[in-house]
Amino acid sequence: MGDKEIIPAEYFFTQVVAPSFISQQKLPPDDASHGYERGIQVDSTWDEATTFAALEASTYAGKRMDRLARTNNKDERRRQKIITFSEEFVSYAFREKLTTEELHKYVHSKFSDKTPLHTSVEKIVLTALKSPRFLYPEWQAxxxxxxxxxxxxxxxxxxxxxxxxxxxxxxxxxxxxxxxxxxxxxxxxxxxxDSRSIAKFNDFMKQWLDMKNKELPSLSSKKFPDFSSALALDLRRSIFRWIEESVWKENISWQAFLKMDKIQVNEQISDYYNLTYPQDKNISGFVEMNASKLNRSGLHTHPYILVSHSYAEESSPIHRGVFTSRKILGRTLRPPTEAISFRNADFDPNWTMRQKVTEFPKAANCMSCHDQFNSTGFEGKARLGMLQKSGKPKPFGGGKNSQI
Incomplete structure (x- = not known):
């Protein structure tokens, strides 16, 4: 169980949303070998999954056909309204205006005096959702x-x-x-x-920033007893509040987006990193601060990014460097010729992380690649994302965790 808290306001809708059908059928994962999902995997498992999803949707439509067609048992035009709904459903699914012949094939032929209306609707929905005209969007073009x-x-x-x-x-x-x-x-x-565009962009950001399908970063409770899952969640929210402000409200350039000259913090973040949070009683939640005054150098140095690309007890310039090289600079990195696990116990405890990172790949003859990303690992930022001028964190704000 995580920490309990009041649900933040940004997770609520401020408008009425029409009811939607959401299939519970799990589709097989898309190919992501190129770094993004391409939707090219078509095999028997995919076909089976789409079939069960279509069956689920057809059953849903059959049970709720009166509501979907805006009619009821007492309506004299009930049958015709259900037929009209079915025509529109197939037309929408096929993304096309249907001809008379197509309407007969996909809709009208499914209705008869001997067939219950809900069965006809189920057949129509199932046929439409399993048709190549629905499943393959470029077929039409x-x-x-x-x-x-x-x-x-x-x-x-x-x-x-x-x-x-x-x-x-x-x-x-x-x-x-x-x-x-x-x-x-x-x-x-x-x-x-539209909220769907925003949701899709946010999903891209989660994937790009290595946040998708990953749990919140956790730290050693012995070394960082004050770092909680609630704080990690607030740091994550800080990034998406920046995205909301910069992309959807201010419409800044891509270069300014990467530069990230401002950062969103709330009282919990401010307290942990010893920042000055406004004392105005009218101010609550997140506030915007100038990132340059907090030793930030861009989106990739946001504390959440730094924390999530580190080890449980100390920073990891290798993880940070690989992230920056691939995600920010767009470099292509080859997989290691020899997989070696990094064990902190193998090194002199007095060594800095930079010394360890420099020595670590030598034995495996991997420096040709490590030279590309070691320098982008930001060893100057400690495990929690605060500034350090040597191998050990050096607080400079006078508080327990220094500034971000």
Missing amino acids: LAKKEKDSYVVASRLALYFWDSIPGKRMHSLIERDQFLKKLQVENQAKMMLK
Whole structure:
């Protein structure tokens, strides 16, 4: 069990959100050998997973068809409304306006006097979600010589939202509002403001900063008794508050984003790193401080990044250097010719981490690669991210943990 705390305000929605279906079926992981998920893995396990997900969705639709079609048992037009909903569902799934023949094949042929309505709906949903026209988004573009509004809108929805065009976008598609460059740019700007775009960008940031699918960093309780999981979470929140302010509100440049000239801190972070937190009673939560005054040198020196790329008891310039070289500088690093585990006990206890890092790879003849990232490891920052001028942390703020 972690530390209990009041749920932060940024985790709440400030608007009503329509109910959504979320499949519980686990899909096999996408290929990520290039450093990002490419969605190219199509095999029997993937086909089986999509089949079970489609079955789950079809059952959901069959049970809730009246709500989805906005009708009820007493409605004289109930059957027709359910058919209309089914037509729209297939059209949305295929990202295309259906012909009369296609409507008959995928929708109308599934309805009969002998078949219960919910069974017809289940068949339609299952057929649509297992169709290549739904599963392979580029199928539509490849089948056309000219890229019409359907193709452009479908690509925008996929790139920005990992989704398909919704009702509003379909109304624009019907008026061919995705053919001119200015129309596409204006629509893209509107789509960027959608919470789905923000969520996708944040997911990219988690992957880029090595935060995805990783637990919060933990420290040795003996050496750092005051460092808690709550503090680690606040440091993580600090990064995403910076992203929210700089990207979505201030719209700063990519260079300014990497420079990270400001940092978000709250009272808990300020107390731990001996920073001056505003005493104004009207101020609560996170506040913005000038990062240059706190010995910050960019996004990659944020204390959360430094802590999460270190060992439990001391810093790790190798981990930090590899992260900076790959993620920030975009360098390609070869895997080690010989895997050697770093054991602190193998070195003289009086050695600095720089001495250990310099000596460590010599035996394995790995210096050609280590020369690329050792210098970017920021050994000048201690395990918690505070400044140190030698091998041991040197507090300079007069407090227990120095400044960040």
